[in-house]
Amino acid sequence: MGIIINLDIMLATRKMSLTELSEKVGITMSNLSILKKGKAKAIRFSTLQAICEVLDCQPGDILEYQKET
Amino acid sequence: MKIIKPPFSISFIYWSTQVVFFLLLCVAAGALLFNILLYTDFFGDDLQLHTYLPAKVDFIEKGDLFLNGQQVSVELVEASTRIHFFNTPDFISKKIGVVLLVVVGMIIYLVFEFRKFISRVKKGIIFTQNNIFSLKKIAYGLVALWIFTNVYFRIANYYIAANLSFEQVRITNEIPYYSGILFLALFIWVIAHIFITGLKIQEEQDLTV
Numbered sequence A: 001m002g003i004i005i006n007l008d009i010m011l012a013t014r015k016m017s018l019t020e021l022s023e024k025v026g027i028t029m030s031n032l033s034i035l036k037k038g039k040a041k042a043i044r045f046s047t048l049q050a051i052c053e054v055l056d057c058q059p060g061d062i063l064e065y066q067k068e069t
Numbered sequence B: 001m002k003i004i005k006p007p008f009s010i011s012f013i014y015w016s017t018q019v020v021f022f023l024l025l026c027v028a029a030g031a032l033l034f035n036i037l038l039y040t041d042f043f044g045d046d047l048q049l050h051t052y053l054p055a056k057v058d059f060i061e062k063g064d065l066f067l068n069g070q071q072v073s074v075e076l077v078e079a080s081t082r083i084h085f086f087n088t089p090d091f092i093s094k095k096i097g098v099v100l101l102v103v104v105g106m107i108i109y110l111v112f113e114f115r116k117f118i119s120r121v122k123k124g125i126i127f128t129q130n131n132i133f134s135l136k137k138i139a140y141g142l143v144a145l146w147i148f149t150n151v152y153f154r155i156a157n158y159y160i161a162a163n164l165s166f167e168q169v170r171i172t173n174e175i176p177y178y179s180g181i182l183f184l185a186l187f188i189w190v191i192a193h194i195f196i197t198g199l200k201i202q203e204e205q206d207l208t209v
Helices: A007-013 A018-025 A029-036 A045-055 B008-039 B090-122 B129-159 B179-206
Strands: A002-005 A063-066 B049-067 B070-085
Touching: A007 A029, A007 A045, A018 A029, A018 A045, B008 B090, B049 B090, B049 B129, B090 B129, B129 B179
Parallel strands: none
Antiparallel strands: A002 A063, B049 B070
């Protein structure tokens, strides 16, 4: 599994839609969708910072490491 | 979608390729017509062909070179040449016709692939699988062309050049290798591999949020 993106959980707890996050963070929907689906190969610190600011959370709340089985 | 204007050099290469491709199509049509006329015996015994002689000739011709106001005595000693048939025998003209068709066909294929490649580059589509395939096809095509021309030259040398005799001129058995084509193929093959790395970086960049 490796790195898991918990963006959908964070959005659900904040009752925020992906479109709203996209507008507040200033990232395109397609890029956020790539991130949410776990297809992203890398994430910029600036993106992570912007998401954490909007969702008022820590990077660890969004990113999670799971050992590959 | 934002359209990026391609640099002048790319546009120039693109339009030059279009012109070359069109001219090559005309040459191919000419080569095809020539073969049809050959095989329908249109020329009869009157066909006079000029063909490249895949051998060098040794001869001595004295002359002068005028350079910087000085006259220097020189000698011409070696040259590549062409052979002229007054009445081209049927078995030679037909072979030359087929070789012409094959070579023109191969060159058209190479230019066609390059045209597709440069057209995509002009549109800003650079690091793609299609471009890598095009570059590899061009590289392998050049190798095939090099092999074909070398085999043909050796056969032609064996059958024609080796059996020619002149009073003043000596035919040597030196056959040109055209290794430049092989180096060009190698260079394009290396570029194809650079494009493979470029594609990987591009994909990573596209998936970086």
